[in-house]
Amino acid sequence: MEYTQIMYEISDRVLTITLNRPERLNAYTLTMCNELIDAFGRADADDDVRVVIVTGAGRAFCAGADLSPDGVTSERRPGEASDDVEEHRELAGRLTLPIYDLKKPVIAAINGPAAGVGITMTLAMDIRLASENARMGFVFTRRGIVAEGASHWFLPRIVGMGKAAEWILTGRVFGAQEALAHGLVTEVLPPDALIPRAREIALEIAQNTSAISVALCRQLLWKMVGADHPMEAHKIESKGVEWTFQQADAREGITSFLEKRPANFTMKPSADMPDFYPWWTERPFAW
Secondary structure, eight states, X not given: OOOSSEEEEEETTEEEEEEOOGGGTTOBOHHHHHHHHHHHHHHHHOTTOOEEEEEESTTOSBOSBOOSTTOOOSSSOTTOOOOOGGGGSOHHHHHHHHHHTOSSOEEEEEOSOEETHHHHTTTTXXXXXXXXXXXXEOGXXXXXXXXXXXXXXXXXXXXXXXXXXXXXXXXXXXXXXHHHHTTSOSEEEOGGGHHHHHHHHHHHHHHHSOHHHHHHHHHHHHHHTTOSSHHHHHHHHHHHXXXXXXXXXXXXXXHHHHTTSOOOOOOOTTTOOOTTOSOSOOOOOOO
C-alpha cells in the first residue's frame, strides 16, 4: 500500500510511524485508519522491525476524527443504513484491536494535542510518553457520541475505573501532568526530548532482548490483565517457560550471561513462535 497520510520509517530495527496530516492536526480519516492497519500488519510480519514508535507530524499528535465534509470517517454517512457487518465497526476499534494482538511493542510519543481517537488509539499501545505540550481529552460526550477504540475496556485497566469514568463522562481536556499523575502516560518530557526518549526505550528492547520472549511477554501482559484468576496466567506461563527453555534464544541468553557478553538472539517471530500461540480464542465481530 502507498501511504499518503502516514510516514513509515525504519532505523536500527525501530519503526517510526508518523501521522502525517499536519495541516489538519493529523485528524483521523478512513484513509489514515486503513494505512495504519496496513502499517502495523506489515511491521508485525517484518522480523527487521523490533519496536514501533507512533507520533504526529507538526504540533499535534492527532486532534481526533476529521469531522469536515471532505474528511469522511466511515464508509457510511450518519443516518445511512447498511446490512454489512463490517461497516458497523467503528474506525478506532478497527485499529486498536490489531495493535492489541501485535507481537511487537508499541510506544506512543504524544507530541501535542490528542483528542478523541487521537488518544483512544494509544490505549492499546504499551508505553505512552507525552510532551509537555500535550493535551488530551476523551471528548465524545461533548459531541453526542460514545467513546470508541474499545476504550471502555482499555482505559479502566490503565488508570482505574474512577478516573476513567471522570475523563469519559465529562469529556474534558486535561494536560500531560494530569495524565502522568494517573498513569495514562509514564513520562512527560520537553518537546525536543520526546522522540529521543522514545528511541532510547525502543533501542533498549531492540538491542538487548529476544524477539520471541518480547512477543510472548507482551501478549501475556495484555491477555492476562482480564483473566479471572492468576491460575490462568500460571497455566500459560508454564507452557511458555517449558517451551522457551528448549529454544535457541534461551540457550544464547544464558550462555551470553555466563560469558559476560551481549546476546545474539536469532529466533524470528514470523517463523518460530510456539504451536500454542496464539492461545486466546478468536471472537469474531457480530452485529
